[in-house]
Every structure is written in C-alpha cells, then in structure tokens.
Amino acid sequence: MTETSSRTPITYASAGVDVEAGDRAVELMKAHIEATHTPAVMGGVGAFAGLYDASELKRLPRPLLATSTDGVGTKVAIAQAMDLHDTIGYDLVGMVVDDIVVMGAKPLFMTDYIACGKVEPARIASIVSGIAKAAAEAGTALVGGETAEHPGLLGEHEYDVAGAATGVVDASAVLGPERVRAGDVIIGMSSSGIHSNGYSLVRRICAAAGWAYAREVPEFGRSLGQELLEPTRLYTQPCLDLVTALNGDPAEGELGEDLPVRGFSHVTGGGLAANLARVLPAGLMATVDRSTWAWQPVFRVLSDLGAVPQADAERTWNLGVGMIAVVAPDKADDAVAHLTASGQNAWIMGEVSAYSADEPRIAEAGQDFVQGAKGVDGGGVLLTGSYAG
Numbered sequence: 001m002t003e004t005s006s007r008t009p010i011t012y013a014s015a016g017v018d019v020e021a022g023d024r025a026v027e028l029m030k031a032h033i034e035a036t037h038t039p040a041v042m043g044g045v046g047a048f049a050g051l052y053d054a055s056e057l058k059r060l061p062r063p064l065l066a067t068s069t070d071g072v073g074t075k076v077a078i079a080q081a082m083d084l085h086d087t088i089g090y091d092l093v094g095m096v097v098d099d100i101v102v103m104g105a106k107p108l109f110m111t112d113y114i115a116c117g118k119v120e121p122a123r124i125a126s127i128v129s130g131i132a133k134a135a136a137e138a139g140t141a142l143v144g145g146e147t148a149e150h151p152g153l154l155g156e157h158e159y160d161v162a163g164a165a166t167g168v169v170d171a172s173a174v175l176g177p178e179r180v181r182a183g184d185v186i187i188g189m190s191s192s193g194i195h196s197n198g199y200s201l202v203r204r205i206c207a208a209a210g211w212a213y214a215r216e217v218p219e220f221g222r223s224l225g226q227e228l229l230e231p232t233r234l235y236t237q238p239c240l241d242l243v244t245a246l247n248g249d250p251a252e253g254e255l256g257e258d259l260p261v262r263g264f265s266h267v268t269g270g271g272l273a274a275n276l277a278r279v280l281p282a283g284l285m286a287t288v289d290r291s292t293w294a295w296q297p298v299f300r301v302l303s304d305l306g307a308v309p310q311a312d313a314e315r316t317w318n319l320g321v322g323m324i325a326v327v328a329p330d331k332a333d334d335a336v337a338h339l340t341a342s343g344q345n346a347w348i349m350g351e352v353s354a355y356s357a358d359e360p361r362i363a364e365a366g367q368d369f370v371q372g373a374k375g376v377d378g379g380g381v382l383l384t385g386s387y388a389g
Helices: 019-034 054-059 075-082 088-101 121-137 199-209 224-228 236-247 271-277 297-305 310-316 329-341 360-368
Strands: 063-071 106-116 141-149 159-170 185-190 261-266 284-289 321-327 346-354 369-373 376-384
Touching: 063 088, 075 088, 075 159, 075 199, 075 224, 088 106, 088 121, 088 159, 088 236, 088 261, 106 121, 121 141, 121 159, 185 329, 199 224, 199 297, 236 261, 236 321, 236 329, 261 271, 271 284, 271 310, 271 321, 271 369, 271 376, 297 310, 321 329, 321 346, 329 346, 360 369, 360 376
Parallel strands: 106 141, 284 376
Antiparallel strands: 063 159, 106 159, 185 321, 185 346, 261 321, 284 346, 369 376
C-alpha cells in the first residue's frame, strides 16, 4: 500500500478547478438563457443536451438543415484587457447565425462553449448575457452550452468562446451561386465597425504605436478600447424578412427557379471581395464601386496609424460593409427600400456581369481583382474607383 498519510491531499480544487464556482455561474446565466427560449425548446437549463421541437420543419415541403460554427478570435483579448465582456456574445452570435442566413436559412437554435483559465461566475454570466441578448434579437434559441475550466492551459483571466447553430431552409428556397445571373445588382449593408475579424492586425497596430485601450480618440468620441469592442451588427431578421418579402414563403408552395433575392455574402475574414466571390458562379464577376461608400473612422485611424496598405486592409477588414445581397435588377430598388425600412443602411454598390480571365482589364487590375476564395472556385470580384470621403 502506498503511504499517503504524511502527504498533502490533492483535490480537484487544488488542481485549479472550482466546481462550485461553475455551479454559481450557471445560476447567474440561467435567466439570460431562458429568455431566448420559445415553446419549441423542451426542458430547461442543465440537461446533458438541449431539446428542440422540430415540428416547424413539417411546414416545409423539403426542409434542409443548415449548420455553422465559429468563434470571435483575438477580439477577446481586448475584452479581457478592458474587463468588459457582455459585447463578445453579440460577436459570437453574429459570426455564427449570419453565416446560416447566407443560405436563406432561418437559424433555429445554437449552443455555446466557453473555455477559461478560472471560472469567475460574474464574468461568465456577463459573456452569456451578451450571447443570450443577441440570440433573442436574431430569433434564435440558446438551448445549451458548456463552460470548461482549463487551469495551466489558459491564464486565470483568459478565456475563449465558440458557438454552433442549426437552421432550416426549404430545398426550393436555398440561396447561392447557382441563382446568380449577369445583370444582377450588388447591395451593401453597413457594418457597425470592425466586427470580429482582423483583430490580430488591430492589436499589432496599437502595440506598435503604443496606444493603450484607455486612450481617448477624438475621431471615435470615446476610448480606443470602447470603439474596438463595438459589437457585431446582426443581419438575421432584416435578411430573412427581405427573402420572405421578395422570394415568397415555400410553405405556401414550391418556389420557382428565378428568385429575386439570389444570395447573400457575410463579409467576415478575408474582406469584401473574397467573401463576395464565394457566392458567385464561375464565369461571372461582380464589379464593386468603392466610391459608393466611405470608410468608417475606425478603419481610417487604424490604417493611418499602422501605414496599412489599402490592399491589405481590403483583405483583412470589412471596411464598413458587413453583409451583401445579390438581387435581380428589377427588384434592386425594392430591396434597398425594404432593408432601409428595417433599419439597415443599404445602397447599390455594383453589378454582376460575364467576364473572361484573359480580358485586359482583369490582367491590369492586379490586387483589385479576386477570383474564388476559401477553397471555392467561384466567380470574380473587381474593385474599382476610390472610396468616398
């Protein structure tokens, strides 16, 4: 038998995991989670798995499930430095559910995962409160999640977040490259700022310039950190409402081939051109006129501060455009009016046309032309002109 009487007992708590703190965190976040629940959510908080009544799928002739997963990236480092955690949840929900919307799908429910070095119940509850508020705004139930304490792997005040969502779309209503036609119109929707991509570049610029997050920046009218933590804008409901208004409801009959709203592009990592190219078919190109919008102050300030080349900024940040709709030309004005009425700043920024890769204008475009991205051998995007302002 091994002699243990003279040794200090080693417990889970002494190893760095506080089970009771985890339980307190659940109690603090419980009300936020339950606020997202609709009658379709079965059971309560704390079950091993979330249950969702899928009866709604029966109203669709041929329902297809859509799923997406994502995180927030190094933006969490700024939240940790500022000790402000409630906006990170908006970023997480936006990154996950609006990827589903691109397919024309309605997000039904999502789950979240928080890994941390030490469970601080109030901080965890703050993160989840932001997730829950954003999920409710997006009409998506938060049906479950996990908080994992990883002492030794993450620092005491460090954490990371991730989430996954599931949505539904009828087969006749799926949006994507196969619906896009020459002559279609490109409509931009304003971002709320940097959203959740390119923060490694942001942090490098600030560190090199010696700018603390508490620094007041006149162009922002607030501190640098507050500007950088501006939450991601959610496009879920405005986009879904636009699809229903112009394309129709598949529950009332199978939709035709020529749907007015062809597709969306969620402008995340890689910038506008790379993400728009993913939703265009080979042989078609979107020509986007930069002069139709101006950079928001945060992009101007950071770009100037870091002497960031324009091409690099365009490949990294959304530069003021968070979502794009591709719409039939005869419905473009209606789409802009509908989006504007829903609270979006929307405008026509370009059009789709046929092109050939050996055209002189393509060869001369250099970095202003992008073809295919993220493993998708799709269409092309040509950026023209100079930004307004």
